[in-house]
Amino acid sequence: MRKLLDSLYLGAGWLAALFMIGVLVMVLLSIVSRVAGFYVPGTDAYAGYAMAGAGFLALAHTLKSNEHIRVTLIIGKLRGGARRGLELWALSVAVLMSGALAWYAWRLVWQSNTFHDISTAADATPLWIPQVLMGLGCTVLFIALLDDWVLEWRGQRSRAEGETRHE
Numbered sequence: 001m002r003k004l005l006d007s008l009y010l011g012a013g014w015l016a017a018l019f020m021i022g023v024l025v026m027v028l029l030s031i032v033s034r035v036a037g038f039y040v041p042g043t044d045a046y047a048g049y050a051m052a053g054a055g056f057l058a059l060a061h062t063l064k065s066n067e068h069i070r071v072t073l074i075i076g077k078l079r080g081g082a083r084r085g086l087e088l089w090a091l092s093v094a095v096l097m098s099g100a101l102a103w104y105a106w107r108l109v110w111q112s113n114t115f116h117d118i119s120t121a122a123d124a125t126p127l128w129i130p131q132v133l134m135g136l137g138c139t140v141l142f143i144a145l146l147d148d149w150v151l152e153w154r155g156q157r158s159r160a161e162g163e164t165r166h167e
Helices: 002-036 043-064 080-114 128-154
Strands: none
Touching: 002 043, 002 128, 043 128, 080 128
């Protein structure tokens, strides 16, 4: 199971990197087309979709790589059971919030598809298509936070560099 989860997080990270390359391609295409005197519709919109996709898909990989910014002002002073209790409380809140975020992200995809929402930009893309990236990213983040919650509950969660386990 661990190998499958780590592969999921890594895959989402690689997909986010590909979407960042997509942002670069769209921006370069926009610049080159203006200089060359022709118009490619939708480059701005597609760059935005790719940026949103990259941001959401990178969340879980960033979390599991201990790269999220974490304020340890209070928890850094705690030891033993108090620290573990606060970690579990914070992870519980994060799991609930990310679960709600994933639920509403997929609900938005469903509603956009049902109502046939399209982009108001020149590309007229059905909005459910780029919104799927948000749903996927939120779902993988939810899984990653649930994974961390279970690992913390079992006492197996690794700490970020420079952060020690005081138990």
